[in-house]
Amino acid sequence: MGIILGGNQYGKAENRIVRFVRDTPRHEIRDINVTTALRGPFEPAYLVGDQSNVLPTDTQKNTAYAYAKTEGVESIEAYGLALARHFVRDVEPVEGARIEIEQYDWDRVSVGGVEHDHTWVRKGQEVRTAAITVDATGEHVIGGFKDLVILKSTGSEFADFLVDEFTTLEPTHDRVMATSLVAEWRFGAVPADWNTAYDTIKQAMVEQFAIVQSLALQQTLWHMGKAAIEAVPELVEVRLKAPNKHHFLYDLERFGIENNGEVFHADDRPYGLIEATVTTDDAPPAGDAWLPSAGLA
Numbered sequence: 001m002g003i004i005l006g007g008n009q010y011g012k013a014e015n016r017i018v019r020f021v022r023d024t025p026r027h028e029i030r031d032i033n034v035t036t037a038l039r040g041p042f043e044p045a046y047l048v049g050d051q052s053n054v055l056p057t058d059t060q061k062n063t064a065y066a067y068a069k070t071e072g073v074e075s076i077e078a079y080g081l082a083l084a085r086h087f088v089r090d091v092e093p094v095e096g097a098r099i100e101i102e103q104y105d106w107d108r109v110s111v112g113g114v115e116h117d118h119t120w121v122r123k124g125q126e127v128r129t130a131a132i133t134v135d136a137t138g139e140h141v142i143g144g145f146k147d148l149v150i151l152k153s154t155g156s157e158f159a160d161f162l163v164d165e166f167t168t169l170e171p172t173h174d175r176v177m178a179t180s181l182v183a184e185w186r187f188g189a190v191p192a193d194w195n196t197a198y199d200t201i202k203q204a205m206v207e208q209f210a211i212v213q214s215l216a217l218q219q220t221l222w223h224m225g226k227a228a229i230e231a232v233p234e235l236v237e238v239r240l241k242a243p244n245k246h247h248f249l250y251d252l253e254r255f256g257i258e259n260n261g262e263v264f265h266a267d268d269r270p271y272g273l274i275e276a277t278v279t280t281d282d283a284p285p286a287g288d289a290w291l292p293s294a295g296l297a
């Protein structure tokens with residue numbers, strides 16, 4: 001009985017590429033997840049460890065990012081075709097290329113009824129939440145949402161931070177800021193309409209995210225919490241949890257391509273986790289309002 005190597009292919013899975021177009025103050029966003037796989041005479045790599053025909057998956061990754069810049073991502077079909085053709089036509093041993101792409105859509109945030117130039121909320125609505133506690137101390141209502149994914153392509157800085165012997169982060173005055181926001185708010189009184197209150201609070205927070213020239217996510221959270229309480233006076237406390245979804249500028253200079261702040265790698269972990277509570281100074285006692293049960297908390 002002989003044993004033979006069957007089908008094989010190899011590539012780089014899930015390159016999380018975010019391509020902005022920043023030619024004018026009104027930016028555009030294309031957010032994609034790209035997997036490459038090459039097919040061809042790669043048996044020696046498997047059978048005897050011969051890499052001479054193997055274009056590293058790292059190179060495939062770099063190519064996917066570089067093409068996002070040079071070809072653009074007007075459509076994922078055209079971008080994928082350009083990438084696949086490149087591997088097959090320009091890289092000698094490659095006989096076939098399979099490129100799989102997912103695209104995540106974003107809706108432009110509106111501020112005062114006007115579409116914002118560089119802030120979006122990811123399509124697919126956030127999940128609205130509520131936690132109600134009734135006990136001897138009274139009735140407590142907490143509203144909120146989770147998974148509100150929001151991003152701005154400029155208007156965010158992080159600089160002048162504390163530096164020690166382990167600090168390598170470079171200060172920046174123009175970065176992408178993105179989070180998947182979890183917000184909970186406690187009502188001190190019953191509003192005229194719960195649903196209207198929800199919409200007003202969410203809009204107040206989203207607007208602050210868009211319009212504050214952010215010096216840190218911490219500062220943005222403060223403004224969001226404060227704006228929510230100002231917009232709906234029945235609110236007495238807002239608790240915010242914001243993972244800092246890091247977007248790293250992809251180094252294309254190595255290939256002689258200027259990035260110009262348009263091609264980013266969207267990292268999924270680790271992430272900064274910024275939390276804040278904003279309250280009125282005369283908020284009534286919360287009692288057990290924040291005590292979770294084992295269920296959805």
Ligand SMILES: O=c1[nH]c(=O)c2[nH]c(=O)[nH]c2[nH]1
Pocket residue numbers: 158169215216217218244272274
């Ligand atoms: O908005 C930020 N806050 C931080 O505390 C922090 N830390 C970091 O590395 N990047 C950022 N960004």
